[in-house]
Amino acid sequence: MTRTFDAVTALDDVTLTLEEGQLIGMLGPNGAGKSTLLSLVSGLRRPSRGTVRLFGGDPRDAANRILLGTTPQETGLPSTLKVREVVDFVGGHYPAPMATGELMEMFGLTDLASRQTGGLSGGQRRRLAVALAIVGRPRLVLLDEPTTGLDVDARRILWDAVRGYHASGACVVVTSHYLEEIEALAERVVVIDGGRVLADDDLPAILARVGARHVRLTLEHPADVDRLRDLPSVVDLSQQDGRTSVLTADSDAVVRELVRRDVAFSGLEVRGASLEEAFLAMTERESATQGATR
Numbered sequence: 001m002t003r004t005f006d007a008v009t010a011l012d013d014v015t016l017t018l019e020e021g022q023l024i025g026m027l028g029p030n031g032a033g034k035s036t037l038l039s040l041v042s043g044l045r046r047p048s049r050g051t052v053r054l055f056g057g058d059p060r061d062a063a064n065r066i067l068l069g070t071t072p073q074e075t076g077l078p079s080t081l082k083v084r085e086v087v088d089f090v091g092g093h094y095p096a097p098m099a100t101g102e103l104m105e106m107f108g109l110t111d112l113a114s115r116q117t118g119g120l121s122g123g124q125r126r127r128l129a130v131a132l133a134i135v136g137r138p139r140l141v142l143l144d145e146p147t148t149g150l151d152v153d154a155r156r157i158l159w160d161a162v163r164g165y166h167a168s169g170a171c172v173v174v175t176s177h178y179l180e181e182i183e184a185l186a187e188r189v190v191v192i193d194g195g196r197v198l199a200d201d202d203l204p205a206i207l208a209r210v211g212a213r214h215v216r217l218t219l220e221h222p223a224d225v226d227r228l229r230d231l232p233s234v235v236d237l238s239q240q241d242g243r244t245s246v247l248t249a250d251s252d253a254v255v256r257e258l259v260r261r262d263v264a265f266s267g268l269e270v271r272g273a274s275l276e277e278a279f280l281a282m283t284e285r286e287s288a289t290q291g292a293t294r
């Protein structure tokens, strides 16, 4: 799917399959295209090009949408209704809703059942919004930055509730800017930036990239770069301004191997790659690939 807004390409030819039972973390910086992707899956917007299918059908078809639960970044709740009334009201739209008491327990809302939603704190409101996303026992749950603004305890309650619901077999997608959140929740991680999927893998594989280190050096013989490609645990290999950078999950092994192979180099530098750098490495590789194919 591709989605443009005038001159902005929010999603650029993305192909993605959300499988039954997966707990998916969608990681990307501001403006990456995460919310746009969720809005296409939930049928709130149409793609400019391409096709989106929800349970094999049209995301705008009520028969498919009844199996979907979502929490957008901002949720409007009727401020004079009580928490319990809102849960009952939303649950009443579904054929087999969760029991109100059970749901409120799951999200730590039991003590707030009689509170008007207008009197809830931001964090409590957020938990209620996520609870409402699952009250109808959806098979697919889309949560857009569900823990933004939550303190540590509220975040933990929400994560536990999401994990608990996922254990019942639903597919859950959570977007976030934070690796910590994705690490705590997701089994599969989709990294998205500039409207493109940069990586889509299980959590350990993504962490291996993020936990990677840069080994930077200047090669005496630039052609030697070909001898670096099969170094141990190499995630990425790039060259800039005469410097060669190897992104690797095992920098010690890379350095040992460089010496063993008698590669002539100078200015050796080893340092950790942050999540941001890992993003960057993925983005750079992406644009380098595009450049090569243009």
Ligand SMILES: Nc1ncnc2c1ncn2[C@@H]1O[C@H](COP(=O)(O)OP(=O)(O)OP(=O)(O)O)[C@@H](O)[C@H]1O
Residues within 6 Å of the ligand: 005, 008, 009, 010, 028, 029, 030, 031, 032, 033, 034, 035, 036, 037
């Ligand atoms: N309705 C719209 N009109 C114009 N541009 C839009 C619209 N919606 C999104 N965009 C643009 O599309 C790009 C992707 O936005 P999107 O909201 O999907 O990103 P995001 O990854 O969800 O970001 P954030 O983490 O900040 O929520 C951005 O450049 C954004 O400005």
